[in-house]
Amino acid sequence: GENVEQHPSTLSVQEGDSAVIKCTYSDSASNYFPWYKQELGKGPQLIIDIRSNVGEKKDQRIAVTLNKTAKHFSLHITETQPEDSAVYFCAASRSSASKIIFGSGTRLSIRP
Amino acid sequence: EPEVTQTPSHQVTQMGQEVILRCVPISNHLYFYWYRQILGQKVEFLVSFYNNEISEKSEIFDDQFSVERPDGSNFTLKIRSTKLEDSAMYFCASRTTGGLWAPDNSPLHFGNGTRLTVT
Numbered sequence: 001g002e003n004v005e006q007h008p009s010t011l012s013v014q015e016g017d018s019a020v021i022k023c024t025y026s027d028s029a030s031n032y033f034p035w036y037k038q039e040l041g042k043g044p045q046l047i048i049d050i051r052s053n054v055g056e057k058k059d060q061r062i063a064v065t066l067n068k069t070a071k072h073f074s075l076h077i078t079e080t081q082p083e084d085s086a087v088y089f090c091a092a093s094r095s096s097a098s099k100i101i102f103g104s105g106t107r108l109s110i111r112p
Numbered sequence: 113e114p115e116v117t118q119t120p121s122h123q124v125t126q127m128g129q130e131v132i133l134r135c136v137p138i139s140n141h142l143y144f145y146w147y148r149q150i151l152g153q154k155v156e157f158l159v160s161f162y163n164n165e166i167s168e169k170s171e172i173f174d175d176q177f178s179v180e181r182p183d184g185s186n187f188t189l190k191i192r193s194t195k196l197e198d199s200a201m202y203f204c205a206s207r208t209t210g211g212l213w214a215p216d217n218s219p220l221h222f223g224n225g226t227r228l229t230v231t
Contacts (some may be wrong), residue, residue: 043203043222099168102155
């Protein structure tokens with residue numbers, strides 16, 4: 001069945017350094033890959049997404065890359081700040097109305 | 113910015129009782145979802161709803177679960193006879209993909225969840 005694997009489960013980086021979170025997906029029909037940030041006591045919030053016709057997308061300090069052949073996609077956060085501390089989820093979806101399948105999450109901690 | 117609202121934020125119920133979780137999706141959205149998150153675990157898909165019917169459901173969504181959109185604004189999840197293992201955070205979400213100019217795979221917007229505790 002559809003599955004999204006996410007690594008690492010926890011990540012601690014020094015403030016100002018970069019953080020990278022990696023995901024793989026099993027369903028070759030997936031063509032939409034959102035990333036969500038979840039802060040304590042809140043629902044997941046979309047931070048960036050990428051579609052299968054694009055290999056890379058950047059929004060300020062956040063970038064995502066997608067390798068459809070290898071079924072890999074990654075989130076890169078540069079110049080990390082304390083407010084980046086949260087749980088990050090990757091996800092994959094087939095099409096406009098399909099369910100989104102989440103990865104298991106990465107707890108990112110930014111050390112001052 | 114419009115948002116998905118969920119009530120209550122925390123619900124405590126006894127095992128075997130019925131519980132209804134309520135959600136008000138964003139007003140122009142067409143697709144509605146329920147997800148759950150057991151403490152410290154991944155966000156799991158339960159059900160999707162479109163055009164007043166279930167479009168997809170997971171194996172978690174058994175006969176004890178039902179969804180309804182009774183009045184065109186609220187979207188509810190009912191658990192008929194709660195079990196201890198139903199204790200989780202339940203998230204409602206919505207999105208729109210309608211119209212010629214709307215991009216495919218529009219973002220899913222989540223509410224802040226209802227924490228359900230079954231004792």
